[in-house]
Amino acid sequence: MKRAVALVAGVLAIAGCSTTVTESTTGSTTAAATEGVTKYPLTLDNCGTVESFSGVPKRVVVMNGGSIGEVSSLVALGVADRVVANAQSYGVSDVPGRATAIDALPTGGITPNNQQDIPREAMLAQRPDLVISTGGGGFAADYGYATRADLTAAGANSYAPRANCGITGAVSGTPTIEDSYAMLRDFGTIFDVPSRADKLIAESKRKIAESASHVTGQPKKNVLIVFPGMGMGDSSDFSAIAADGIWNDILGKAGAVNPFARTDGTTFVTLSKEQLAATPIDGLIVVNYRNPDIDAAARRILDQFPQWAATKTKNYAVLSDSIYLGPSNDIAVDKIARLVHPGQF
Template sequence: MLTKRALLLALAASTLAVTGCTTSVTDTTDNRPSATTEGVTKYPVSLENCGKTYTFTEAPKRVVVMNGGSVGEVSSLIALGVADRVVANAQSYGASDIPDRAAAIDALPTGKFTPNSLQDIPREAMLNQHPDLVISTTGGGFAADQGFATREELAATGANTYVPRSNCAVTGAVTGTPTIEDSYALLRDLGTIFDVPGRADRLIADSQRAIAETTALVADQPKQNVLLVFPGMGMGDSSDFSAIAAGGIWNDVIGKAGGVNPFNRDDGTTFVTISKEQLAVTPIDGLIVVNYRSPDIDAAAKRILEQFPQWSATKTNNYAVLSDSIYLGPSNDVAVQRIAKLVHPEQFR
């Protein structure tokens, strides 16, 4: 399991959006359909990812998914129905907003590697998996100075590599704002790579439809302040208020739900520490607490609310527990609806 500090750093990296990492796909030849694919992707297919071009001659069969403090990538593989290609998965969040998703992730092969200090797959262990595709949450997952196999080293063994387009940076520099569209881009890319583009399109269309329906219900309602908190997960600080969401994909999620993050930052800051004094004078209409292996996340939410009796959220005991749907991944529509119901319940009666 990740330490709280390492996890928070990884989660921060997984929400960053960096320009210059857009992905484009070029089909080059005909493809024969198989029982497990749709026969739509035309192999070899060339995919530009993080400024380099990778060519797939067939759908991957030995996939390794690195940790990175994310479950967005492995969740996408499960949602697309191609998780049977995974030979080693390092991602696990211990909870999910999708029924049975956490159990499905935990049931995947782990590769039985000994993790490094970042709780991820070190170079030799990675090469020993003999992958034909390695998926990392960020560009840092291929950094030699962190003890990882580089994209070049993996290419030399015949393995392609992939990073979600919003997370290409190795250093964590931010020059853009992550949105739900980045989740859709991930699904489209994986749909092409694994020859299931139809499944990807259906997942995206279902998500877009669900979000549009929710957004329409709250469109004319006043925006409500939503506080998104990661209880007890601050770096070097175990208080409930040392890891509050600032810039990230969650702001797009909150916005489409008819809310606003009062601590949103557009300067690349992902998490902030907010004093109790500042929180006391900030109107909060709804509280979201993020569950990461918490022994009692409801108790954490109630503990936070009790400290601010002046909040509207406290007066109505208005909180919700979310986990993976606020991050990059296939389930942002679930978070949009849950948050909308939290801050505009009258629209869903």
């Protein structure tokens, strides 16, 4: 649990990279349940590494990194049956049935390392043809992982979302919902289901636009996002406060603002009660990660700040995976918009 914030921070950091895809005009390799649109061999430049796919991946390994955005995207696209070992699990989801679907995926019988991820030899033993990491650090030899060169030599391609290309997590910008869409597009192309990706993205954009239309012109409301009990070495409620991350884009589209937003790559901050008491808070978001009573955690936070507008109206909401990189950001936008602008719905 204490390791979770550091892992999630790695997922959300940006290294200023991009992913470009080039499809060949020859070859017609397709697989069951695909669309027959992607032409193979497929060349993909991902985070500066050129990958070449001879066909639809059939033995996919998904690394942990504190995320479920990658495996959630595979589930949403209907290609999770290609997964032979999944290390991502969050326990809950804002999408009905998704957590159960993820937990039902094979794990490959892997014993994780001290970072709760897949070490090199265990990875290679899975005989993957595609390894998906939450970021460049998942391919770092210094951490005991199989490098992208190791995987290429073993006949496997590798992928990391453009929102976290760098091994060190060096940041050149803040992730946005567009990064979630970019990952869906990449997977849609790789797995030959581009129309499914396009439909998911179009529906997400439609829902976000609808939510945003209700709050257009309304004053921005201060929303505090807290990850109770997830601080590194600190179990207090205020050791993991959202700072720089995709949630700031989500908040903006919901007619809200993060009063503790950062743009320097500091994903989470620790705040004192005095700092929080001095900041007007209109709505509270508590992020649930295997918390036995997340509502009690929300009430405990609110009770400490009776001066907040959020406390006077008991104005809080619980979110889980939709606040992160992944296919379900529209859920977070809608829930936050309704939380802080209820009269507009």
